[in-house]
Amino acid sequence: MISDGGKKVLEDPNYIFAKLNISQIEHSYLEDFLMSMSVIRAAEIKIAEAKKNGLIKGPVHLGVGQEAIAVGVSKNLRNTDRIFGAHRSHSHVLGVDNDLHKLFAEVLGKNTGFSSGMGGSMHLASKSKGFLGSVPIVTGTVPLAVGAGLASKLQKSGDIAISYLGDGATEEGVFHESLNFARVSNIPILFVVENNLFSSHMHMSLRQPLNTINRFAKAHEIETKLVDGNDVVEIYRTSSEFIRRMRLKPEPYLIEAITYRWFGHVDWREDIDVGVARSKKDLLNWKKRDPIKRLSDAMINKKIWTIEKQHNLDLKVDELIHANWEKALHDDFPDRKSLLDNVYKYD
Amino acid sequence: MISTTYSDAILSAFDYLLKNYPEVFVLGQGLWSPWYVGNTMKNLDKKYGKDRIIDTPVSESACTGAAVGASICGMKPIIVHPRMDFMLYAMDSIVNQAAKWSYMFGGQLNAPVTIRSIINRGGSQGAQHSQALHSWFAHIPGIRVVMPSTVQDARDLLISSVLCPDPVIYIDDRWLYEQTADLKPIKETPLNDVTPKCLKEGDQITIVGSGYSTLLALNASKKLHSDGVRAEVFDLRVINPFNSINILDSVLKTKRLLVIDSGWKSCGMASEVITSIVENIPTNTLIDPPRRITLPDCPAPSSEVHEKDYYPNEEKIIKFINDEYYF
Structure with missing residues (x-):
């Protein structure tokens, strides 16, 4: 729990963070969190390398350091829920569909990818798992997610919508329209704002009067909670409670998770001192708040995990990354004849 | 056969769709108003309920996006823009999202939304109430643009548009509303079969x-x-x-x-x-x-x-x- 007094410090690189409180969470859940975050981390580091050495052609927006958010939220979801992402969405899709081969194939532009090689890193979808699309137009999917929630309400399915967005997206007008419409129509949608304090190169303090955005939820009478975005357990607890309530009674909620991306806005560089208010010192401080290590440490501290088990998990993740990457590398590109396919659903 | 006006033909298409397809719903500004969209939506809210006929906040962008999102999830929404000029707030949802949703994801998903956009010219309304921007939208691959001129088409092409698996902009012109014709019984026609x-x-x-x-x-x-x-x-x-x-x-x-x-x-x-x-x-x-x-x-x-x-x-x-x- 972050108290009101904590808000000011949560986004501060020098914030003294507490040990993770993992009480009353099933051990299998904790192990799942650890595995899922580790896979996402390793996958993105692999993608960063491949981008650097030219194997990946299109831009990649990496979320290393932010894994806890998607992992904590996804644990509450079912395949019939409707999830929408944005430009930095590798973790969002992997959170519900851990098919590394499909992610790697997609970023390499292969026809076996999540979007049959037609999307690349910025356009990901996994329909069967409820991940209905991520796109790089900032805030572009936010109203779509509201509509997905509206559909669910009309279908009386009990399914919910998840809209992942960043702090920059809260500066677009349609974000505010979407919150208002979701509230006034009682739409079951959870807005998950990953506030990593930067939009491209610009720090929040240069774009908004406050470094947090949950005031926008309050303005639209939407229940909200500010959480430590690098605490997977806190994210899981908060989203779990909101989602439980949404399934019973359709209503919007908003979680603001404060976090930090270890890479720059796009591709593999750290963007230290090339952006505005992003320093090496800040990055090192934020790395101390590593969501994976914090969970592992807390589990070891509680004697439900060991250094040896952690070592084995890391080895397993490495193998997974290697096998799936090699497989994707050898897959085919889309057939050149498919250029005009799927412009329309029927031709 | 009963002689029908163009505007009544639109109303009868809505009636047919709402009656036969539970996944059809309508949203837009003015849908609960007796005068906003001629009589083309008259009493639909009373007949089919305010859950399916949704009068919205003044938010063209979010509401069009919501229609697109609902269409991705198995619904057949119709978003109504009583004047095309105001629809320009919704360009991202139409041009960047709906038009490309099938292509970007390799055909795995599609956005079968219908965007009803009304041209409302003359009457000294001036520069921001009178535009006919159909050519703009016709430039965009992935979005079908339909412009019925006859009474028969006003009804039949709205039905074809809503049943089409692709996003469609259906454009009707209020200067056509008083046209009358004897209509044939409804026969669903795939939009692909509709040619000049x-x-x-x-x-x-x-x-x-x-x-x-x-x-x-x-x-x-x-x-x-x-x-x-x-x-x-x-x-x-x-x-x-x-x-x-x-x-x-x-x-x-x-x-x-x-x-x-x-x-x-x-x-x-x-x-x-x-x-x-x-x-x-x-x-x-x-x-x-x-x-x-x-x-x-x-x-x-x-x-x-x-x-x-x-x-x-x-x-x-x-x-x-x-x-x-x-x-």
């Missing part, structure tokens, strides 16, 4: 229109007929993706082409029709250069004096044909 239609046969000139322009072309051609001018009139019906084949055959016969469009000249639909014909016929086929009648390239004026010069009408078309052609 010959509304009047002739062998001296092919006149092509869409929406209200088709009505002008048809009325003008009837009057010209008594002067001995045999014009063939084509109604485009679907302007994207545009299939020019029937018109091409007609021009090969008449050897003259005139396009009337309710939009502006520059980069407009008239240019597209002319180009698609000219590039597909042998040189020297045409007796006269291809011509177009469009709006002058200025915003809609407010003054009634200027309005008379701004909009094409029957008399202007007849005069243009008499002045420009020698049959």
Whole structure:
């Protein structure tokens, strides 16, 4: 729990963070969190390398350091829920569909990818798992997610919508329209704002009067909670409670998770001192708040995990990354004849 | 058969869709208002409930996006924009999202939303209440653009649009609302099967229109007929993706082409029709250069004096044909 007094410090690189409180969470859940975050981390580091050495052609927006958010939220979801992402969405899709081969194939532009090689890193979808699309137009999917929630309400399915967005997206007008419409129509949608304090190169303090955005939820009478975005357990607890309530009674909620991306806005560089208010010192401080290590440490501290088990998990993740990457590398590109396919659903 | 107005034909399409397809719902501004959209939506909220007929906040962008999102999830939403001008707030959801949702994800998903956009011109409403921007949308691959001009099409093409698995912009012009016709029973037609239609046969000139322009072309051609001018009139019906084949055959016969469009000249639909014909016929086929009648390239004026010069009408078309052609 972050108290009101904590808000000011949560986004501060020098914030003294507490040990993770993992009480009353099933051990299998904790192990799942650890595995899922580790896979996402390793996958993105692999993608960063491949981008650097030219194997990946299109831009990649990496979320290393932010894994806890998607992992904590996804644990509450079912395949019939409707999830929408944005430009930095590798973790969002992997959170519900851990098919590394499909992610790697997609970023390499292969026809076996999540979007049959037609999307690349910025356009990901996994329909069967409820991940209905991520796109790089900032805030572009936010109203779509509201509509997905509206559909669910009309279908009386009990399914919910998840809209992942960043702090920059809260500066677009349609974000505010979407919150208002979701509230006034009682739409079951959870807005998950990953506030990593930067939009491209610009720090929040240069774009908004406050470094947090949950005031926008309050303005639209939407229940909200500010959480430590690098605490997977806190994210899981908060989203779990909101989602439980949404399934019973359709209503919007908003979680603001404060976090930090270890890479720059796009591709593999750290963007230290090339952006505005992003320093090496800040990055090192934020790395101390590593969501994976914090969970592992807390589990070891509680004697439900060991250094040896952690070592084995890391080895397993490495193998997974290697096998799936090699497989994707050898897959085919889309057939050149498919250029005009799927412009329309029927031709 | 009962004689029906264009606006009642739209209402009957809504009624048919809402009655037969539980996944159809409608949202937009003014849907609970008795006067906002003519009588084309009259009492639908009372008949089908305010859950399915949703009058929305003043948020074109979010509400259009919501319709797109709902369509991705198995619904068949219709988002209504009582004036096309205000719909420009929703360009991202239409152009970036709906139009590309199938392509970007390799055909795995699609956004079968219907966007009903109303052209509402004249009446000294001026520059921001009178635009006909169909040509813009026809430029975008992935979004179908439908412009019914006849009473029959007003009903049938709305049904085809809503049942189409692709996003469709259905554009109706309020100047057509008073037209009447005897309607055939409803028969669902795939939008793909809808091509430009010959509304009047002739062998001296092919006149092509869409929406209200088709009505002008048809009325003008009837009057010209008594002067001995045999014009063939084509109604485009679907302007994207545009299939020019029937018109091409007609021009090969008449050897003259005139396009009337309710939009502006520059980069407009008239240019597209002319180009698609000219590039597909042998040189020297045409007796006269291809011509177009469009709006002058200025915003809609407010003054009634200027309005008379701004909009094409029957008399202007007849005069243009008499002045420009020698049959």
